[in-house]
Amino acid sequence: MTGKFVTIEGPDGSGKTSALKGIIEKIKVLLATELVVTREPGGNPISEAVRDVVLNQDYPEMDKRTEALLFAASRRQHIVETILPALEANKLVMCDRYVDSSIAYQGAGRDIGMQAVADMNLFATNGTEPDLTLYFDVPSEIGLKRIFEHRQNEVNRLDDEKLAFHQKVRKAYQQLAVENPERIVTIDAAQPLDKVIEDCIKVLMKKLPESFK
Numbered sequence: 001m002t003g004k005f006v007t008i009e010g011p012d013g014s015g016k017t018s019a020l021k022g023i024i025e026k027i028k029v030l031l032a033t034e035l036v037v038t039r040e041p042g043g044n045p046i047s048e049a050v051r052d053v054v055l056n057q058d059y060p061e062m063d064k065r066t067e068a069l070l071f072a073a074s075r076r077q078h079i080v081e082t083i084l085p086a087l088e089a090n091k092l093v094m095c096d097r098y099v100d101s102s103i104a105y106q107g108a109g110r111d112i113g114m115q116a117v118a119d120m121n122l123f124a125t126n127g128t129e130p131d132l133t134l135y136f137d138v139p140s141e142i143g144l145k146r147i148f149e150h151r152q153n154e155v156n157r158l159d160d161e162k163l164a165f166h167q168k169v170r171k172a173y174q175q176l177a178v179e180n181p182e183r184i185v186t187i188d189a190a191q192p193l194d195k196v197i198e199d200c201i202k203v204l205m206k207k208l209p210e211s212f213k
Contacts, residue, residue: 003033003087004208005129007098013143013172014189015196017096019072019136022197024094027204032213038088039096041074043082050074053192068106068117072124075099079128091210098130100184108172109165132207134200135177136189140166 010016024037041051053059054070075098086093099121107117140163177184185203189196205212 002090004092004121004131004211005083005087006092006094006204006208007100007130007133008094008096008136009024009098009100009133009173009184010189011104011138011140011143011153011166011173013146014136014138014192015146015193016134016136017187018193018198019189019200020094020096022193023200023204025210026107026201030205030212031092033211034091036082036090036091036093037095038078038082038093040098040101041071042080043095046081047074047078050077064106064110067068068112068120070104071106072121075102075121076124078134083128088127092208096132098133099125100133100135100173103176109161109169114172114175118156132204133184134186134203135173135186136184136196137156137170137174137177138189140170142190143170150213 008016008020020037024035028035036138040047041054042048050070050073054062054067054074083093083095099118102121103114103117104114107114144166174186177186185207187196187199187203191199
């Protein structure tokens with residue numbers, strides 16, 4: 001595969017989805033290759049159907065391992081149908097969430113175990129890893145405040161969790177960043193959105209110079 005795979009990670013309320021839109025708008029004229037933007041869970045009809053189930057607030061009784069398996073199943077379909085074909089066609093893939101989210105949310109947040117979830121996702125991904133991950137770090141209190149001030153129509157099952165859950169998720173993300181310094185670059189997501197976008201573009205151009213003109 002000759003394409004490049006970039007993932008955007010962070011706790012809910014980190015602003016990564018808004019920042020990704022701004023990043024795309026600014027870099028699309030600078031790219032030397034075609035850009036594919038996708039998300040998890042989702043990215044194709046089957047994966048989006050799984051998303052509708054796993055994030056649905058109507059299913060509070062969902063078992064935590066069921067949740068983790070559904071995320072992994074959605075991810076597998078996403079990889080084979082969307083990500084791998086794009087990488088094989090020498091495209092730049094930017095994905096809103098990937099395996100790190102499962103490790104942080106289900107592994108740490110749900111107390112399944114970070115390594116257990118990582119192992120399960122190794123089967124799902126068959127070793128497909130990002131070339132670069134931008135981790136949007138923000139205090140959990142700020143993230144939750146943003147969610148309930150600006151995302152009333154998009155709040156999902158994971159957003160409904162208490163502060164302690166989100167703090168465990170953030171701590172897990174920070175641990176992953178320490179353990180994977182070559183892949184994961186931490187972005188201060190408490191900054192104004194324009195500054196976050198600017199920092200991300202600098203990292204992209206430094207880490208993936210071959211993707212730009």
